[in-house]
Amino acid sequence: MKKTLFEITQMDCPSEENLIRMKLDGISSIVNLDFDIPNRKLTVFHSGEIDQIEKSILELNLGGKKISTEQTDQTDFKENANQKKLLWSVLAINFA
Numbered sequence: 001m002k003k004t005l006f007e008i009t010q011m012d013c014p015s016e017e018n019l020i021r022m023k024l025d026g027i028s029s030i031v032n033l034d035f036d037i038p039n040r041k042l043t044v045f046h047s048g049e050i051d052q053i054e055k056s057i058l059e060l061n062l063g064g065k066k067i068s069t070e071q072t073d074q075t076d077f078k079e080n081a082n083q084k085k086l087l088w089s090v091l092a093i094n095f096a
Contacts, residue, residue, distance in 0.1 A: 001031060003072040004050050006042045009063030013037065016062055023056050032077040041067075045074065 010016065017035050020042065024030055030053065034043040042064075044053055050069055057064040 001072055001075070002046055002048075002050070002069055003074070004044045004046065004053070004069040005067040006044065006054075006057055007063075007065050007067055008040050008042055008057070009065075011035075011037060011040050011042070011062055019060060019062070020057065023060055024053065027053055027056065029053070034077070045072065045077070 008016070008020070011020070014037070017037060020035075021033065024033065024044075029046045029048040030044060031047065032045040034045070036042070042057075044050070046053060050066070054064075054066050
């Protein structure tokens with residue numbers, strides 16, 4: 001598996017995280033997405049090539065830039081329940 005780090009300069013709240021999640025949804029090579037909103041970083045754990053993932057991130061025009069790609073043995077990912085709860089709250093507010 002590979003781990004690719006992106007800097008996304010215009011990602012500063014959960015609504016941008018949601019945009020990215022929706023854009024990348026359905027790309028079967030993605031194993032996990034790890035968002036670091038305060039530092040505007042996204043780590044994508046994936047199999048195969050990064051081309052389709054990188055293209056999708058760049059199409060969002062959020063200042064996305066690939067920083068690095070490396071091999072990783074990590075297979076255990078923790079889910080941030082508070083982050084998901086916040087994301088759903090923001091979605092509910094936006095659609096209300």
